[in-house]
Structure formats: structure tokens, C-alpha cells
Amino acid sequence: MNSYSLKQLGLQTIVEEQYKQESLKIGRVATSANERYKILSPEGEFQATILGKIRFLAESARDLPCVGDWVLYQKMDGDSQAVIHQVLDRSSLLSRKAPGDKKEEQIMAANVDFVFLVNALNNDFNIRRMERYLYLVYESGALPIFVLTKKDLCDDVEDKIRAIQDIAPGTPVIAVDSLSGEGYEELYSFIKEGKTVSLIGSSGVGKSTVINRLFGKEMQKTKDIRASDHKGKHTTTHRELFVLPKGGVIIDTPGMREIQLWGTEESVHQAFDDIEALAAQCRFIDCKHETEPHCAVKDAIHKGKLDVERLESFRKLEREVRHLELKEKYGTHRASKMQWEEFRKKL
Structure with missing residues (x-):
């Protein structure tokens, strides 16, 4: 059974300040599915459930453990099972609106330092989509870094880099070639012991290939891109936290087919x-x-x-987030009516 030091797991100051209960052990959530969790800790790996009190008091998905969370748990005697007693305060929280029409937030990852916004340098390159990803990161409290994959398939890399720099001045933009390894040294400058990186991107942009290259072995399955439209098929089906052998933590997430926003107008203004x-x-x-x-x-x-x-694009995102805020407060029907009245006043 693998065990990791707290530093290997990305220990943060905010976590150290909260960990004062000697009767409970501290660990980090590596996977989460149907209120079943895998915890990594100095004592080993544990399959865990949550204390009934946590579920009873939870008002939303934010109150339940998610991948990347630091938790206090109690090991069950003579077993690899555990019970989570507390979710510690987070330094950042990456989320979006859940797909579909339901008014729900979908939690993606917690306690992330850097988010690699992975985009492919092929026919799937889309600046407007990248603006939406950038908004999600600003809302989370983490720092964004654009990672452009499939450099070997692109003839105008510098033009595309400049296009991203125009929408995100000062944000690092790194183009990589997973076949030759070009660009990966720059990525490693952000991946080090005590730091956590999450990868987000659309289906088939090469997130799994990036992770496999960083590890030096196949950690995530990959599939070839389709010749007809240069799009890949996403292979990551769940969120998972990995500890890199050379130091650092990576959280992979499934490819997003749609990017529905969750957050405030303030983050829209920050992204623009x-x-x-x-x-x-x-x-x-x-x-x-x-x-x-x-x-x-x-x-x-x-x-x-x-x-x-x-x-x-700015106006569209602003309208989406405004509608979400009104819907959260007043309900769908009244929110639509109020937003229409706001629009009429501008005419």
C-alpha cells in the first residue's frame, strides 16, 4: 500500500494551520464517486465514506469532499477503510455549472495552485472557448497557464500564441510537442513538490498525453485524433489526483463537451x-x-x-453569469423576465 508524505501530497500553509486534532489523521482525496473516496496519506491509501453529520449538514455540493480536498479521517481498525470526519478549508475551488438545464454547481477540483488550460494547435483551436476556460480559473482562485498541444501539427504556432496573449496579457503560454518533448521543461517549472496542478480542456485536446509525458509512462489511456476533423476522443472518465515521482501533484479531469459558467460578474471582468x-x-x-x-x-x-x-464574447459571458445569479436568487422564470426588462431599458 503506497504512502506519501504530506509535502509530497502538496501540503499548504492553510492546511497546516487547521490540522490540530491529534485523534484524527490527515489525508488528501484522490478520487471521488458516489460519496466513496480514495484518500492518500502518510499512513497509506484508504477507501473512505463520509461521516453522516457531513452529509446531513451539507447544503450544496461545495460542502462535500472533492478531489484535491484535504480531509481529517479516522482509520477503521485492521482495515484499509476509513471515515472522513472533516473537510478542511480550501485555498481554491475549480467548478462550473453542471451540464444540462439543472441549476447545480459541478465541483471539479480543490486546493489547486495552477490550472493548465490545455488546447490543441490544430483545427480545434478556439479563442472564444479559451476565454471561457480563463473565466473558470479566475473564479477558482488558482493561476492560469495555457498549454498548447500538438505543436507538430501546426504551421503558425507563434500567431496562435500571440492570439492568446491578446486575450490574457501576462498569462504564460507554453506550446509543447509530446513526441519530441519540446516545451515540457517549461511545464516542469510549475510542477514541483508542494504544488498542485489541474488540467482542464475540451475532449481530445491531449491532456492524457501530457500527463503520460510528465510521468514518463502511461498513466492515462489515449486515443488517436480523427483525420476528418482533427478532434480526439476523450479517454479520462473521472477526476483523479496523481503524485509525480519527481515532486508535485496533478489532478486530471474529463474533457468538457460544454463549458457552462458558474460564478460572479467580477470574474468575467477579470478575464476581460x-x-x-x-x-x-x-x-x-x-x-x-x-x-x-x-x-x-x-x-x-x-x-x-x-x-x-x-x-x-465579453457581453455573452456577462449575460450568462448575470442570468445565473438571478436564477439562483429568484428562480428561472422570474430571472428571465428580469433580464428581459434590463435589456429593454438599454434600448
């Missing part, structure tokens, strides 16, 4: 801080960047400094 900076220069504080005179945003579009599609 270039538009926010321009808006601050508009003559009117409540400028909608449509017909108003002396609009810095429209002027930037006219001069070719801002892509009109980026402005439309």
Missing part, C-alpha cells in the same frame, strides 16, 4: 480586463459601447486594437 481598462476611458461611466460618443472601446475596435468578437 483589457476591455475594463478601455471602458474606464469612456466619457460616460455607464457607457454600453454601442451608440455613445467618445467611447474608448469602440475607438479601439475602429483602430484594430480590439477584436469586435472579443467584445461580443
Whole structure:
């Protein structure tokens, strides 16, 4: 039975400050499914359930353990089974709206330092989708890093890197070739003992291949991309935490077929801080960047400094998150009515 030191598992200061119960052991959740959890700890690996009190007091999915969580558990005598007594406070939480029409949050990973936003440098390259991923990371409290895979299939790598730098100034962008290993040394600079990295991306962009390359062996199964549309088939079916032999922790997540947002308007503005900076220069504080005179945003579009599609993407995400906030507070029917009234006032 494998055991890991707390440092190998990515121990953080916020965790050390909370761990004061000598009667309970501390571990980290590696997998989670139907309220069954695998815990990694200095004492070994354990299959665990949660204390009934945790389930009874849980008001939402956020109150239950998820992959990446630090938990206090009690080992059952003479067994590899355990019971989770407490979920410790998180330093970050990566989530999205659950797929479908239900008003539910889907928790993806906790206590993550860096999120690798994995995108393929082939026909599936999509800037608008990357903006949505960036929003999820800003909302989580982790730091984003763009990882561009399948470099060997792309003839205009630098152009695509510049396109991402335009939507996320200052955010690292690393292009990798998993066949030759090019770019992986840059990735390793973020993966070290005491740090946790999560990978998110659409189905088939190469997340599993990246993980296998980082480990130096097959940890996740992969499938070839389709020649017809250059898209791959995602093979990761569940979230899982891995401890790298050279130090560092990686959390893999299933590929996303749809990216539904969960969070606040503040994170939208953070993901589009270039538009926010321009808006601050508009003559009117409540400028909608449509017909108003002396609009810095429209002027930037006219001069070719801002892509009109980026402005439309900003407006779309802002509407989505606004609708989600209203729906959470008032319900679906009233939220739609209120948002329509807000739209009419702008006409």
C-alpha cells in the first residue's frame, strides 16, 4: 500500500494551520464517486465514506469532499477503510455549472495552485472557448497557464500564441510537442513538490498525453485524433489526483463537451480586463459601447486594437453569469423576465 508524505501530497500553509486534532489523521482525496473516496496519506491509501453529520449538514455540493480536498479521517481498525470526519478549508475551488438545464454547481477540483488550460494547435483551436476556460480559473482562485498541444501539427504556432496573449496579457503560454518533448521543461517549472496542478480542456485536446509525458509512462489511456476533423476522443472518465515521482501533484479531469459558467460578474471582468481598462476611458461611466460618443472601446475596435468578437464574447459571458445569479436568487422564470426588462431599458 503506497504512502506519501504530506509535502509530497502538496501540503499548504492553510492546511497546516487547521490540522490540530491529534485523534484524527490527515489525508488528501484522490478520487471521488458516489460519496466513496480514495484518500492518500502518510499512513497509506484508504477507501473512505463520509461521516453522516457531513452529509446531513451539507447544503450544496461545495460542502462535500472533492478531489484535491484535504480531509481529517479516522482509520477503521485492521482495515484499509476509513471515515472522513472533516473537510478542511480550501485555498481554491475549480467548478462550473453542471451540464444540462439543472441549476447545480459541478465541483471539479480543490486546493489547486495552477490550472493548465490545455488546447490543441490544430483545427480545434478556439479563442472564444479559451476565454471561457480563463473565466473558470479566475473564479477558482488558482493561476492560469495555457498549454498548447500538438505543436507538430501546426504551421503558425507563434500567431496562435500571440492570439492568446491578446486575450490574457501576462498569462504564460507554453506550446509543447509530446513526441519530441519540446516545451515540457517549461511545464516542469510549475510542477514541483508542494504544488498542485489541474488540467482542464475540451475532449481530445491531449491532456492524457501530457500527463503520460510528465510521468514518463502511461498513466492515462489515449486515443488517436480523427483525420476528418482533427478532434480526439476523450479517454479520462473521472477526476483523479496523481503524485509525480519527481515532486508535485496533478489532478486530471474529463474533457468538457460544454463549458457552462458558474460564478460572479467580477470574474468575467477579470478575464476581460483589457476591455475594463478601455471602458474606464469612456466619457460616460455607464457607457454600453454601442451608440455613445467618445467611447474608448469602440475607438479601439475602429483602430484594430480590439477584436469586435472579443467584445461580443465579453457581453455573452456577462449575460450568462448575470442570468445565473438571478436564477439562483429568484428562480428561472422570474430571472428571465428580469433580464428581459434590463435589456429593454438599454434600448
